[in-house]
Amino acid sequence: MINFEIISQSTETxxxxxxxxxxxxxxxxxxxxxxxxxxxxxxxxxxxxxQCGAQIxxxxxxxxxxxxxxxxxxxxxxxxxxxxxxxxxxxxxxGFQVFSLxxxxxxxxxGATFQSHIDGSSHLLTPxxxxxxxxxxxxxxxxxxxxxxxxxxxxxxxxxxxxxxxxWATRCRDFWQENAGAAxxxxxxxxxxxxxxxxxxxxxxxxxxxLPGYALGGLSVGEPPPIMYDMAxxxxxxxxxxxxxxxxxVGTPTDLVELVARGADMFDCVMPTRNARNGHLFTGSGKIxxxxxxxxxxxxxxxxxxACYTCRHYSRAYLRHLYMARELFAYxxxxxxxxxxxxxxxxxxxxxxxxxxxxxxxxxxxxxRQAD
Amino acid sequence: MINFEIISQSTETxxxxxxxxxxxxxxxxxxxxxxxxxxxxxxxxxxxxxQCGAQIxxxxxxxxxxxxxxxxxxxxxxxxxxxxxxxxxxxxxxGFQVFSLxxxxxxxxxGATFQSHIDGSSHLLTPxxxxxxxxxxxxxxxxxxxxxxxxxxxxxxxxxxxxxxxxWATRCRDFWQENAGAAxxxxxxxxxxxxxxxxxxxxxxxxxxxLPGYALGGLSVGEPPPIMYDMAxxxxxxxxxxxxxxxxxVGTPTDLVELVARGADMFDCVMPTRNARNGHLFTGSGKIxxxxxxxxxxxxxxxxxxACYTCRHYSRAYLRHLYMARELFAYxxxxxxxxxxxxxxxxxxxxxxxxxxxxxxxxxxxxxRQAD
Numbered sequence: 012m013i014n015f016e017i018i019s020q021s022t023e024t025x026x027x028x029x030x031x032x033x034x035x036x037x038x039x040x041x042x043x044x045x046x047x048x049x050x051x052x053x054x055x056x057x058x059x060x061x062q063c064g065a066q067i068x069x070x071x072x073x074x075x076x077x078x079x080x081x082x083x084x085x086x087x088x089x090x091x092x093x094x095x096x097x098x099x100x101x102x103x104x105x106g107f108q109v110f111s112l113x114x115x116x117x118x119x120x121x122g123a124t125f126q127s128h129i130d131g132s133s134h135l136l137t138p139x140x141x142x143x144x145x146x147x148x149x150x151x152x153x154x155x156x157x158x159x160x161x162x163x164x165x166x167x168x169x170x171x172x173x174x175x176x177x178x179w180a181t182r183c184r185d186f187w188q189e190n191a192g193a194a195x196x197x198x199x200x201x202x203x204x205x206x207x208x209x210x211x212x213x214x215x216x217x218x219x220x221x222l223p224g225y226a227l228g229g230l231s232v233g234e235p236p237p238i239m240y241d242m243a244x245x246x247x248x249x250x251x252x253x254x255x256x257x258x259x260x261v262g263t264p265t266d267l268v269e270l271v272a273r274g275a276d277m278f279d280c281v282m283p284t285r286n287a288r289n290g291h292l293f294t295g296s297g298k299i300x301x302x303x304x305x306x307x308x309x310x311x312x313x314x315x316x317x318a319c320y321t322c323r324h325y326s327r328a329y330l331r332h333l334y335m336a337r338e339l340f341a342y343x344x345x346x347x348x349x350x351x352x353x354x355x356x357x358x359x360x361x362x363x364x365x366x367x368x369x370x371x372x373x374x375x376x377x378x379x380r381q382a383d
Numbered sequence: 384m385i386n387f388e389i390i391s392q393s394t395e396t397x398x399x400x401x402x403x404x405x406x407x408x409x410x411x412x413x414x415x416x417x418x419x420x421x422x423x424x425x426x427x428x429x430x431x432x433x434q435c436g437a438q439i440x441x442x443x444x445x446x447x448x449x450x451x452x453x454x455x456x457x458x459x460x461x462x463x464x465x466x467x468x469x470x471x472x473x474x475x476x477x478g479f480q481v482f483s484l485x486x487x488x489x490x491x492x493x494g495a496t497f498q499s500h501i502d503g504s505s506h507l508l509t510p511x512x513x514x515x516x517x518x519x520x521x522x523x524x525x526x527x528x529x530x531x532x533x534x535x536x537x538x539x540x541x542x543x544x545x546x547x548x549x550x551w552a553t554r555c556r557d558f559w560q561e562n563a564g565a566a567x568x569x570x571x572x573x574x575x576x577x578x579x580x581x582x583x584x585x586x587x588x589x590x591x592x593x594l595p596g597y598a599l600g601g602l603s604v605g606e607p608p609p610i611m612y613d614m615a616x617x618x619x620x621x622x623x624x625x626x627x628x629x630x631x632x633v634g635t636p637t638d639l640v641e642l643v644a645r646g647a648d649m650f651d652c653v654m655p656t657r658n659a660r661n662g663h664l665f666t667g668s669g670k671i672x673x674x675x676x677x678x679x680x681x682x683x684x685x686x687x688x689x690a691c692y693t694c695r696h697y698s699r700a701y702l703r704h705l706y707m708a709r710e711l712f713a714y715x716x717x718x719x720x721x722x723x724x725x726x727x728x729x730x731x732x733x734x735x736x737x738x739x740x741x742x743x744x745x746x747x748x749x750x751x752r753q754a755d
Contacts, residue, residue, distance in 0.1 A: 049704070049705075049708050049710060050701070050704065050705075051705060051710050051711075051712045053710065053711050053712070054711040054712060054715075055712070056712070056715075078704065078707065078708055079679070079700065079703075079704040079707075082680070083679060083680050083700055083704065086680045086682050086700060087682065087698070087700075093698070093700070093701055094701065095696040095697060095701075307451070307455060308454070308455050308458045310458050310459065324467040325467060326459070326465070328451065328455055328458065328459075328465070329422070329465055329466065329467075331451075332421070332422065332450065332451040332455065333421075333422075333423060335450065335451075336421050336450055338421060338423050338425065339423075339425050339426040339711060339714050339715070340423045340425070340426060340427070340428070342711050343426075343428075343711070343715070
């Protein structure tokens with residue numbers, strides 16, 4: 012079981028720092044988790060992740076279940092050993108990918124039937140099956156199976172989805188209590204779409220299960236950022252303060268700052284890694300597109316203030332050259348930079364909260380920054 | 384100018400070890416040079432190359448001329464600074480790629496006109512232009528422009544090509560003497576196809592130019608290995624022993640052993656890197672195809688005797704998983720292993736020569752090995 016402790020609390024906002032212990036090490040919060048879908052954070056080695064400041068990474072249950080399959084990972088002592096990452100790992104439940112990637116999906120009380128996006132094979136993902144897979148992967152943090160919905164969704168659809176999510180969470184909790192090791196902490200996922208009363212109902216039903224941590228699902232699914240911020244601001248205080256609060260699949264650098272201000276402790280998103288592979292690189296003043304012709308002979312680094320491996324050794328001209336030639340090394344160097352940018356932002360956020368100057372940090376952050 | 388010195392000489396074969404000094408460091412021979420076509424050895428960082436034992440890498444003049452172009456590299460102090468590799472670099476002349484990649488090529492006394500394989504633009508590569516590009520890249524070893532021919536080629540065609548190669552070499556030498564820095568050593572390329580008397584003529588004409596080093600071109604272009612070995616065995620002794628002798632574009636592990644036995648000092652080939660990207664991995668007992676289903680749950684390393692980063696930390700099961708999913712990290716881990724395999728083979732070859740047991744090394748090498 013993880014042990015979560017609040018270290019400092021901002022006086023002007025709801026931002027806070029904390030630490031929690033997992034079987035694979037201590038995590039300082041607020042934390043951003045790079046996404047390692049298939050047992051690899053695309054293009055990076057575990058050593059590079061550490062150098063970028065990564066404390067915990069995320070694996071995708073849906074993907075790992077289909078490839079390489081639990082029976083393969085079971086030959087190793089979990090996903091950590093399989094992929095040579097000995098820090099903490101969080102796995103999602105698979106529900107979101109069934110919703111976003113699989114075809115012919117059908118939701119019933121029992122679970123979600125779907126066809127693999129790879130070979131069309133049929134599968135049934137139940138709450139118990141999701142637990143079983145995540146326990147086999149030996150994740151430090153495992154997530155309850157939830158029902159994800161489209162945005163916008165009707166009140167009726169949202170109500171039904173959150174009710175099913177609560178019943179599934181109870182089944183997950185039961186299976187987890189009977190089968191998981193002490194090292195696998197179970198988080199519940201609050202649904203309820205963009206309806207405050209439904210978010211409240213979902214939060215209450217999950218909090219009643221007394222789980223080690225809680226997440227907000229169904230955010231950043233197409234709604235405007237102010238709506239997302241409002242919904243997080245409403246929902247986060249409904250979750251117990253002595254538990255880590257995780258906002259799933261979020262977000263831009265601005266989202267991270269705004270949601271930390273509202274009390275969020277954990278984030279994950281493909282933004283830094285996917286943007287890197289598309290040549291979009293984060294800097295203190297906004298994103299640049301490295302393929303832009305103006306970088307052709309630019310001998311400077313991506314960001315003069317950045318201390319990452321890429322910025323210490325390579326120019327914009329070289330990165331543009333590699334990217335235009337679609338060289339494999341381009342994806343690595345770009346990813347190192349973007350992941351470092353996100354993790355360094357979180358480090359600076361934690362430092363600002365600890366020194367109780369988070370609100371001025373937040374203002375300075377926008378002062379130097381254009382839109383993400 | 385490089386300073387080449389023979390360190391030891393095998394008594395039973397023509398194998399020898401040597402060292403030569405370049406402006407960017409000392410190279411111990413026999414040496415294998417990983418190919419970094421576009422200013423990057425595909426998927427690897429310079430630090431990884433050093434860890435694999437790389438002493439010198441190769442850049443391709445044709446590719447670098449087209450992308451990013453000399454005017455970009457000129458903003459840096461050469462290719463080394465541009466790509467963050469501060470060891471020695473050899474660049475080829477561009478001739479082979481004009482021959483193998485470009486379209487609408489036409490050879491005249493002046494040079495080779497061709498259309499870019501990227502955008503169809505027209506270019507003229509003269510001996511002087513090849514020198515100019517390679518000097519701009521600030522390569523430690525630059526190569527004379529030569530005329531490459533198909534295999535098999537008629538005696539007439541081969542004779543004409545070697546004669547043009549000699550006239551171009553003279554023009555390269557003249558341009559180099561007037562324009563190159565002391566750090567850019569010029570190597571001549573012996574042609575002559577599979578005709579011993581033509582190889583002899585070509586060697587004599589080039590040796591008369593008294594260049595810092597010599598290469599054999601036009602080998603491993605489709606002829607059976609025994610023919611290549613015979614041709615190298617015939618030609619290498621025609622080159623001065625106090626100069627490094629380089630066999631271009633070769634080869635398999637067996638080729639390296641056989642050609643070292645015949646007196647070759649330097650090699651380059653895309654085999655280790657290209658094979659890696661196709662999932663073909665070298666081991667002491669032969670090549671394996673990592674996509675093979677028998678590796679699905681195999682917890683062992685690629686090669687139990689290998690000390691590379693990949694073998695120290697990753698299983699065949701993980702590598703197969705990454706490769707089947709076409710994950711970027713697969714190409715890196717595979718390339719690290721194959722490059723390490725080649726460079727470790729060269730290290731063991733040098734050690735065997737220095738201890739004057741190269742012939743028994745060679746026998747043991749075949750004893751444990753299947754075909755490449």
